[in-house]
Amino acid sequence: MTGEVRPVLLDAQGITKRFGGVHALSDVDFQIRRGEIYGLIGPNGAGKTSLFNVLTGIYPADGGRFVFDDRPLIGLKPNEVAEHGVARTFQNIRLFANLSALENVMIGRHVRTRAGVFGAILRDRRTMDEERAIEKDAYELLAFVGVHRRANDLAKHLAYGDQRRLEIARALATEPKLLALDEPAAGMNATETAGLKSLLEQIRARGVTILLIEHDMKLVMSVCDRVLVLDYGKKIAEGPAAEVQRNEKVIAAYLGGGVELAVRRRTSPEVRSAVQ
Amino acid sequence: GKEEPKQAAAPRTETAAAAPAAAPAAETITVKIGSAGPLTGEIAHLGKDNDNGVRLAIDQANEKKIKLGGKTVTFEVLSEDDQADPKLGPTIAQKLADAKAAGVVGHLNSGVTIPASAVYNQAGIPMISGSATNPKLTEQGFKDIFRIVGRDDQQGPAVAQYLESMKIKKVAIADDATAYGEGLANEVEKTLKAAGVNVVAREKTNDKATDFKAILTKIKGRNPDAVFYGGMDATGGPMLKQARELGIKAVFSFGDGACTDTMKKLAGDKNAEGFICSQAGLPVVAASKGFLDAYKAKYKVDPIIYAPFTYDAANLLIAAMQKADSPDPAKYLPDLQKISYDGATGHIEFDDKGDRKLAEITIFTMKDGKLDPIAVVKGGKSVAFADFMKAADAGTPSASTTAPAKADEAKK
């Protein structure tokens, strides 16, 4: 896997985004190759989510261009981006809260299906076949991410971790070439995160390229082929995960000196004695 | 609900009674007269007024113990609320038809009366409106539809002619964008233009408005000698008040919808002084003191606008029934068409269409806080009221349709 250089799926050049005076993204360049899991890390407010929003057409970019699968993406609407094969999840989960898990995924199939008003009204053979296929595909995806047992429960009633997985299933339903995940492990404990890791690997195995924002370093280090590090909207490092982890700038801006050590150092004698 | 059996039963007694030989002479029958108009909503006060007019007539008729076909008649009023909603017109009409009303007085607005008239026509129930002025109502070719109020194209020209006779050069016209107000204003405009009077502004407001300053300011900028407003007193009064506040000195004139005492209250005594308005028929105050007194005695308020007309309408139905000696619509309809009757609003006869024949239109002015008749317009000519009265006294043909007795009352 390491030796072979895979073709580029997404080529980003000079991506820039400002919010008033805030430079959320300044001149960011990177390339994602087919079939890899590409990590995106950086301190809070570095611009990671903003990058997702620009990529998926939710915010217009102030500069730069994306070439995805040899086609330019910039200026497209979110639905057009999805049609091109980029799907995403949201940092603050945005499921269709009052619809069932299954319906959520079925909506994900929208962009890959065709039936219109007339089909809906006439209920012709093609439409009905398509309907059946939509439901079947959706259910399979639920099973794939492991929430099929709650297929008929409302999205908002699912536990947090299940909601995260449901969001992934919904995104997969659009048959993306690139799946962009915004902090999928947030709110999961270590054991659950390990489960997520294997899910990511299965998705990759289906040929879907993944762009992953995560603060859980253990997860990033273990699944990502390469990692891009942003700080204050600028790229400060890029490369294989292990390499980036040793980068001085990344340690200073993002990783710090290791959580446990620092905590121990500051822990007061009383508390320490209580803990021990 | 609970009422259904009762309703189903009522017509039965009536039809039985209507059959000539069926009952002994002492028997009484009930004849239902419909009274339809808005009893809720924006112009409910006018609807109520109309209803009061009908009820007064019926009360008086019941006191007289009228006999039809040898049986004493108790008249009963079926009041229905059409909410001034055109959509409800046919439904209400149908209700009255279902209840076997022998005749209907109503509705208030043309917008409701027109769709309702088709149903009355199909059911063969004579309907007389005391307030729907839209010409179309009687242009539909329905033989059982009548009105005793002047049509827009009778009343409008009358006011216009009077204005013209005042040697007015520049007129501003406004209306409330309702079928009534607009129709009237259009006719006024037509007549004035034909007479070469300069119409300097043609403005519209709406029947729910309270703010007329914008259009009044515009009108003021055009400096008219007179202003005509087609609309009701509820808007006409405040408009007059606001006009005076803005310093507009033009003469204000109105149609019958604003020919009321309410104008004085709404505009303020001082502001109301000198406005002109028209009413179909001979002056209420003059022609029917009897009606006015009775109305006031019964309801403790003055009639607003159309009550004398609906009062007359109800009386017309009864009079026609008496002539035909039957409450059966098919029987008394011919008599209604041919009727010649002196009512609270003057002399009434119908033309082929069912409109009031050659109706006089009286012009009033607000003088010393009272609506004073100043002229009568008839057949396109405006005669000063005093002259008209004199002529009536002298029995000159021009006023022959007016009952002298009524004119006497007016003089004092």
Add this chain to the structure above:
Amino acid sequence: MNHSAPGMKTSVAAPLAQPLPGVRRPATAWIGIVLLAVALAVLPFVLTGIGTAWVRITNLAILYCFLALGLNIVVGFAGLLDLGYIAFYGVGAYTYALLASPHFGLHLPFWIILPIGALIACLFGVLLGAPTLKLRGDYLAIVTLGFGEIVRIFLNNLSRPFNLTNGAQGITLIDPFRIDGFTFGKPHTIGSLVVSTPVNYYYFLLIVLVAVIVLNLRLQNSRVGRAWEAIREDEIAARAMGINTRNMKLLAFAMGASFGGIAGGMFSAMQQFISPESFVLVESIMVLSMVVLGGMGNVFGVIVGALLLSYVPEVLRYTVGPAQMALFGRTLIDPEVIRMLMFGLALVLMMLFRPAGILPSAVRKREFETARRPGNGQGTP
């Protein structure tokens, strides 16, 4: 590494949890449907027995069902609050009136005009939808309200300088529906049975209503219906899922408007007279109340709402006065005032006790109620 096409082929072969939509109805359901059909077929004659007015009231109620169902597409399905819906009704009504009345001397047959009316109303729907797509919630409400008023004011004033609509005077002598010499505008006698004008229309309206209901149900359970649901729930997420929100919203507006247009045409023919007074804001509000009260998003709920709000005032009309007489022996307060008071109170109380509507849609019900069956799986992967 193996680049298999990204697709749905998955190793997890799971049995489907529930039957697919479009299931066959059991025999009992068919019996129920037949019974209902028979009941609806004889209804007008039963009503005529009570009073033909009730048939007219029923016809108006059915007309309101159309309107409420049309508005339900916009408000209930797509979640776009529209307070100017009656404008489309007006457009449809005037289209019919102008093409089948002496006003322009045109007398086209109704089966040509109704589609034209639907089309024109649909155009207006798009016209209203296009500039307002970006607006959310109550901003949209006020813009649609303004639009409704604009249409009414135009109808009321397009009599000068050129007379298009005859202004506030309205249009008279509109043709009733006619098929080959058979006119809906006159009573007919079949054997000893007298079929009155309102009954003629009743059957026509009923057939159209059934068609409209089927159409609504099918739309709701379709790819299009789901897209609307998604937009209503979370527009940004819907767009990220590839739903063209602009087109879907326009579609909702256009479809809702067409329904209104057709209803308007039928209204014109039934009334044979229309004027702008029939297309006022209060009507829009009334239709919206029907949708919300019945149960937004639920086709049958909406119908219940429409029927209820059409009948309640009429029933009160028949009962309030007599009830007062019975209670106090005289009329204390005008029955009409009490009727309106009770109507207002009924709106309030029904909402207080059934905030999601009388027959809430599955989704709306969920939105409000917190109750739920516990799921069986919360397992970690």
Add this chain to the structure above:
Amino acid sequence: MDTFLQQLVNGVTLGSVYAIVALGYTMVYGIIQLINFAHGEVVMLGAMVAYSVIVALAGAGGALPPLAILAIATLTAIPVCMVVGYLLERVAYRPLRRAPRLAPLITAIGLSIVLQNIALIIWTRNPLPYPQVIATVPYRLTATPDGATITNVQIGIIGLSIVMMAGLLLLVYRTRFGVAMRAVAQNPQVAGLMGIDINRIISATFALGAALAAVAGVMDASYYGVAHYQMGFLLGLKAFSAAVLGGIGNLAGAMLGGLLMGMIEALGAGYVGELTNLCHLSGWSDALAQRCVNDPHLELFGSNYQDVFAFVVLILVLVFRPSGLLGERVSDRA
């Protein structure tokens, strides 16, 4: 030019009334995202209650100076309206706070009908001539003898509105209560976690809006000279549009929207006709020129399109600024 000045004065006066009513809508909307359709009825009640008080006081000998009568009437109307506002929230909106969005809209409509009919029972269905306790005194604005004027009543309305608006802004942006109001508007549950009694704040907001409505009712009725049990509906609608124009939920927006709405209406009625007078084009067509000899005011859109004009401005503003003129663009973070 005098006409223009007069229209401006009219517009500003009307706009002041709209602004005060719009504030009530905007405050309630801001805090619980409810279009309080019954707010217009509170305005009407304010006018009606004050009417009864004025009639009673003026009838009772008239010993009091006119200004005092008006003040007492208004001060009676305010608490009555506050109680009504409070009750509306308590009875019909609070139980529905977690209900689907449109449910309270329907109760609001229901209440609006109920309040109207109660008013009808108490004050009859006739338009009531509003007692003119203060004699109108026009002041000339220009040297022209018959030119634009501003009356003492207009000055009073504009002045009082400014005072009330300033007071409200101070209250909302400078006091603890105001901050709490804004916090509840943002996120009621978290506001509770900050130690704010949400219910009290919401009730207070309704009461405050109702107090403003009472004053607006008195101003409107005494300015135009009529009160009517249905006067609140249209006034409320316009004011609500004004609130949206300015950016609903935004106080300054409501004021700006109200003023603009008043001016648009006045100037629209005054000038749209002139602007669309086809006779300006008579040079282009002889037929037109012919018609214009008889009828020099062949206006395509006259004052009858006054409301159209207002709504078109509203729609245009919203198309280009979807959150209204001053509405915060609550950016939806994805």
Add this chain to the structure above:
Amino acid sequence: MTGILLALRNVAISYGGIRAVKGIDLEVARGELVCLIGTNGAGKTTTLKGICGLLPLTTGTIEYDGADVTGRPAFELVRKGLALVPEGRGMFGALTIDENLTMGAYARRDRPVIAQDVERVFALFPRLKERRKQTAGTLSGGEQQMLAIARAMMSRPRMLLLDEPSMGLAPLMVQKVFETILDVAQEGVTILLVEQNAKLALDVADRGYVMESGEVTLAGKASSLLHDPKVRAAYLGEAA
């Protein structure tokens, strides 16, 4: 007066029909830092909301500071010194950072000290100071989390309930937040901490509770929980 500041006795909470919390007992002593860990959907958030009066209890009582506060509304408890940093941060989206902090101090009336406290939290989170005029709704996820903690501290609580404060934070930030938590604890504030990062939570806490499906299944000293094999398997990602 006992040493116990907060005590839950047989507390059960349900959402309509579902029982999310099924009768738990839990105690926190004055000055103590207690953590509550558990899988997704175990009912931790529900428990915290129940304590704060944001959700009604179906059974059980809550005692705070020696008084029964069962069923008291949230605002009353806050005035008694109980503060919650809610899950999902609960921003006042359209208010600025500054205004959000002011809101945090709503229940207080000592103006000058409030100003000092603002500086104190800014020192803790310099990022917030940079953005103090930005509306909270537009802050990044991590920035919002910082603001939520800072805001809760503005009320100078006697007891702080934290719901997953590390969620969405960069490693360096997590470190900072936990240092802050310890600082706050050292100032004598009692803390109940709900956290997914079980390792970290148990590292800083004195005692811990483990919740599963609405029930407390384990309780004890943090250090002993840290070494409990079941905890290690279920929460620390280690094979059992």
